Amino acid sequence: MLTWPNFYSQLLNGLALGSLLALISAGLTIIYGTLGVLNLAHGALFMLGGYAGYVAYEETDSFLIAVVAGAFFVMVVGFALERGIIRYFYNRPAEDQILVTFGIGIVIVELVRAAFGNLSKTVPPPAWAAGVTPLGFMIYPTYRIAVLGIAAATLAALYIVLYRTRIGMVVRAGIEDALMVNMLGINVYRVFLLVFGIGAMAAGYAGIINAPVVSLTPDMGENILVQTFVVVVIGGVGSFSGAVVGGLLAGEILSLTSMVDPAYSEVMLFVIMTTVLVLRPQGLLGVQGRE
Amino acid sequence: MSLLEVEAINSYYGDSHILFDVSLHVEQHEVVALLGRNGAGKSTTLKSLMGVVAPRSGAIRFEGQRIDGQPPFAVARRGVQLVPEERRIFGNLSVAENLELAMLTAPDHWPLDRVFATFPRLAERRKSRGTDLSGGEQQMLAIARALARNPKIILLDEPFEGLAPIVVRDLLAVCRNLAEQGQTIVIVEQNIAAALAMARRCYILNNGHIVYDGAVEALKAAPEVMTRYLGV
Numbered sequence: 001m002l003t004w005p006n007f008y009s010q011l012l013n014g015l016a017l018g019s020l021l022a023l024i025s026a027g028l029t030i031i032y033g034t035l036g037v038l039n040l041a042h043g044a045l046f047m048l049g050g051y052a053g054y055v056a057y058e059e060t061d062s063f064l065i066a067v068v069a070g071a072f073f074v075m076v077v078g079f080a081l082e083r084g085i086i087r088y089f090y091n092r093p094a095e096d097q098i099l100v101t102f103g104i105g106i107v108i109v110e111l112v113r114a115a116f117g118n119l120s121k122t123v124p125p126p127a128w129a130a131g132v133t134p135l136g137f138m139i140y141p142t143y144r145i146a147v148l149g150i151a152a153a154t155l156a157a158l159y160i161v162l163y164r165t166r167i168g169m170v171v172r173a174g175i176e177d178a179l180m181v182n183m184l185g186i187n188v189y190r191v192f193l194l195v196f197g198i199g200a201m202a203a204g205y206a207g208i209i210n211a212p213v214v215s216l217t218p219d220m221g222e223n224i225l226v227q228t229f230v231v232v233v234i235g236g237v238g239s240f241s242g243a244v245v246g247g248l249l250a251g252e253i254l255s256l257t258s259m260v261d262p263a264y265s266e267v268m269l270f271v272i273m274t275t276v277l278v279l280r281p282q283g284l285l286g287v288q289g290r291e
Numbered sequence: 292m293s294l295l296e297v298e299a300i301n302s303y304y305g306d307s308h309i310l311f312d313v314s315l316h317v318e319q320h321e322v323v324a325l326l327g328r329n330g331a332g333k334s335t336t337l338k339s340l341m342g343v344v345a346p347r348s349g350a351i352r353f354e355g356q357r358i359d360g361q362p363p364f365a366v367a368r369r370g371v372q373l374v375p376e377e378r379r380i381f382g383n384l385s386v387a388e389n390l391e392l393a394m395l396t397a398p399d400h401w402p403l404d405r406v407f408a409t410f411p412r413l414a415e416r417r418k419s420r421g422t423d424l425s426g427g428e429q430q431m432l433a434i435a436r437a438l439a440r441n442p443k444i445i446l447l448d449e450p451f452e453g454l455a456p457i458v459v460r461d462l463l464a465v466c467r468n469l470a471e472q473g474q475t476i477v478i479v480e481q482n483i484a485a486a487l488a489m490a491r492r493c494y495i496l497n498n499g500h501i502v503y504d505g506a507v508e509a510l511k512a513a514p515e516v517m518t519r520y521l522g523v
Contacts, residue, residue: 166395169388169391170392170395172381172383173381173384173388173392175383176382176383179343180375180379181392182362182363182364182367183343183363183367183372184393184395184396184436185364185367185393185395185440186364186392186395186396188364189362
């Protein structure tokens with residue numbers, strides 16, 4: 001049923017989903033841009049963040065601790081993965097990199113399934129963001145508004161780190177040309193480690209922020225991975241602002257299309273991606289990287 | 292002991308053998324030209340020195356220490372700096388950021404003022420992004436970025452390629468000035484006149500082999516060598 005309240009509500013849903021997608025995609029696009037490795041375990045890390053937050057919440061009953069612990073845990077997992085596995089694949093063909101990250105994703109999903117089972121888990125929103133908020137023309141779940149704010153604030157923080165700090169400058173240079181960074185005396189492998197850890201953390205953090213909106217299942221990352229991948233292609237590989245714009249665009253497309261017919265929401269997403277690829281193969285805000 | 296000593300290195304790209312037992316040495320304060328036709332292995336030699344390509348055999352010693360097999364960042368920290376043929380300016384970083392990045396791991400780096408005094412044009416464009424620079428400005432920045440690290444040896448790979456004659460003249464003046472101040476330089480250049488105007492000694496590479504090693508004066512007096520290996 002197409003009504004204005006329904007439309008507004010879907011518009012807001014799209015914004016909330018989009019800001020989350022932007023956050024996850026920012027991690028994926030920066031990892032790919034810097035390391036040159038397409039991290040197909042990114043969806044699994046998103047899911048892992050949700051579960052890590054769930055465990056922390058069950059133990060402490062504190063949403064804040066759940067968020068911090070979830071994000072931190074996934075960052076540590078990211079560091080361990082980079083040191084233990086990913087770094088051995090930097091000089092290997094892309095197919096090897098894709099297979100190994102895909103494999104890591106499967107292992108993470110199955111470990112979580114083994115530990116927590118297939119039944120979904122839920123994390124309630126924090127007390128201050130429970131219930132609904134009247135917006136005048138409609139009422140809307142308070143936590144979804146909070147998600148929007150949290151994601152926006154996090155993206156702003158990421159932006160500041162990337163564009164206003166020294167380490168951000170090194171990462172931006174690395175996205176463009178990691179070998180030149182290496183030749184200028186910077187231990188680029190340490191930068192890779194940091195980027196993979198932070199990128200993983202962004203996914204895990206989004207996973208726990210998103211947990212109160214959805215229910216947690218071990219395979220929840222699969223859909224997100226596909227959507228995130230589309231966002232990165234639309235926005236331009238390696239582009240932080242592209243991830244933000246692409247994320248919001250994808251969120252709205254998914255949300256508004258499903259108002260008309262949910263079955264077509266992903267179809268529309270791929271229509272937009274294809275259109276972007278035809279008209280602007282480097283993505284909306286893509287940087288011309290170097291091989 | 293030479294500043295840089297290369298002993299019979301063999302380098303490959305994948306399975307293709309590019310350098311065959313290449314040996315050379317560079318003394319402190321010396322300017323050495325590395326000449327040869329396209330595909331002779333000049334760039335591969337410089338990349339091997341920088342650690343971008345790891346030689347499969349042989350040894351590279353810098354200040355008496357082995358540097359072959361070390362990653363580029365470690366080689367750079369010892370004071371070797373390659374200015375790559377493709378310039379590799381960070382297009383999304385400003386001129387100032389490109390320089391700042393280069394200085395990060397160089398404790399004795401030049402002050403920014405000295406860089407800008409050497410290349411006044413870069414001072415005017417310090418806030419411009421790398422992609423907005425002209426070819427000549429990009430080459431200036433590529434050289435400035437290397438110099439800013441105050442390297443003990445600078446490896447210039449085709450610094451004058453594709454530049455307007457007037458830009459070549461200016462850059463050549465900067466390079467000669469540096470040489471006079473005692474900067475050790477290895478230059479690879481198709482513009483033989485420009486290379487020989489700077490260098491005192493030169494090597495000629497042909498199909499991955501060193502075929503000539505001698506003073507620039509001696510090479511100028513041997514037109515048959517120039518014709519045979521350089522086609523001039």
